[in-house]
Amino acid sequence: MAEFRRDWLSKSVAGSVLGFTLAVALAGLFAVAGPGGLEARNKYQFVMWLVAPVWLGVAGFVFLFRSGRVAFLWLGGANLLAFGGLYLCRRLLH
């Protein structure tokens, strides 16, 4: 098994920045594809509330990654998937 690296700075950056963008993309997926669609009455508030737990969950657990590089790769990949899904959903549903 590969060595565990502390990499606290790169992991913090990955968690706080990529965690935030990932949270925005996932909340966006819920907004677009979730019940009621984009314009449901007052749904935008719930969508906004989704961002904080996802973002801070990622920022809290990011230090479990084996290294900062691995954290960047996984979270970067997750971002690509989430934003790709968001783009597709918007093309398909609207």
Added chain:
Amino acid sequence: MRGEILRLYKSVHTWTGIVTGMLLFVCFYAGALTIFAEPLAHWASPPAGGSISIEAADRLIEKTLAARPEAAKDFTLRLATANEPARLSWRKSRSDDVVWSATLGADGEARIERANVSGLGAFVDTIHRTAGLPLDRETGTTVMGVVSAVYAVALVSGLILVLPSLAKDFLALRFTGNLKRMWLDAHNLVGVASFPFHLVIALTAVVFGLHEPIYDALDHAVYDGRLPTIMRSTGPFAGVKRDEQKAPIKKVAELVAAVASASPNFSPASLHYRDAGTHGALVRVIGEDPRFLSRGGGFAVLRGATAEIVNVDYLPEKQSGWTAAVSPFFALHFGSYGGVPVRWAYFFLGLAGAFLFYSGNLLWIESRRRTARRHGEQVVQTTASRLMAAASIGVCLGCVCALSVAIVSTKWLYGHVEDVDAWRRGIYHAVFFGALAFALLRGAARAGAELAYAAALGALALPVTSVAAWAAPGLGPWAAVDPESAGVDIVAFGAALCFATLGRATARRAELGPTDSVWSARRPREASRGLRIPLSSNERAAAIGAGDGDVHG
């Protein structure tokens, strides 16, 4: 690998905690007080005579708007309670910070003045939102949103740290010789027991502080810039156009009755008027319904000219769909559900949170000390742990003292200065920064005891003020003898006893505790005479820099 993960999380927990702990102490202590902001404001308010009938409110609106027509655009009517008559408040313009207030005198005329005393609740709330930082309210709230995000990471890392030994350590409170162990046990016990509360508070505080940037990001990435339009079209005021045509406003009793017919158990506390006297007037009837999880109460929107209900999305009993999905977050932050028992629970959870941050800082300082000992060196406290200890004492006890003094000053200043609010703010910052400077100059050991005694005096000043007002009516403050004010005095007296006990314990530790501690007021030489203490010139300089007779070696 497991050990390495835990070690990394220990540093994450330590640093996120150290960075946020002191600010969060202020937020939690002030937050515990905001739960009882109304009794506090009532304690500080002069007895206001006058009728508490609902017709008097109509007369108050009429008289005030006749004297101050500029208020009609946007004003709030606080309905009369058992103790106080109705009060009208407004600002001359949106950008003007001065709040004006009017009550109906016994002669039936409006008494208009700056809303100084009734602003005490808002003052404590501002300290709660901004950690008392000398910033404007918006900036301070945003800063605390970021701090809350770091605090959420501290919570997650703390949970990961205690998880492996949770079963073993949770209820263990080891009072054996190892004082650090006992502090750690207490920190873990409070932390784990109130973890759900802290998680909710952290996440909601992040949203309260940072919702605007989050909305901006969502608008950009998801809504293609249409979010403001969506917000406006579904907002509580949507569908009603401004209409400058004159139209008399409905009576307060009629507006309240209209809401009561929609939700009988909703108890209105205030009415917020927009464009009163015009055809497009809107009234938000704000109140509480403790049977539901709602956002610190709720409201219904009515047409002012017809008393027709426009929006019930935010009425606790009527909320539905997405509004209902969001409301619990607000309720869980404010403790605005379940009535009095929940309010007391939140009060004590808030104080326990303050304890968590205080004990966390102490643990950091103590663990620095142990590290040094393990390496077989004579323990010399680093400048960092000295400064940290002194700053923790200064900020925590300074905030406690400053809030008490600011609250008491409201009652003594009333009638003597024009702008009580500015004075109160100035007094808070003077006491707070004074205490911080005192702690840094005097060292944690002595300042810890002395500021705790000062905090006891500060809390004692509340009942003393009440007694003084009752015994010597000419002195300035007025006597309030209703149960609500007496409750404030009793709680303040209890707090004074707690702070005095803390002061005594700290003083004793400074006198008798281990001399190598930052909490000792004695020099190590007195205890371990003859030991050669190795001190690098660097450390010596640091120790001397810490000043005032606490110099080691």
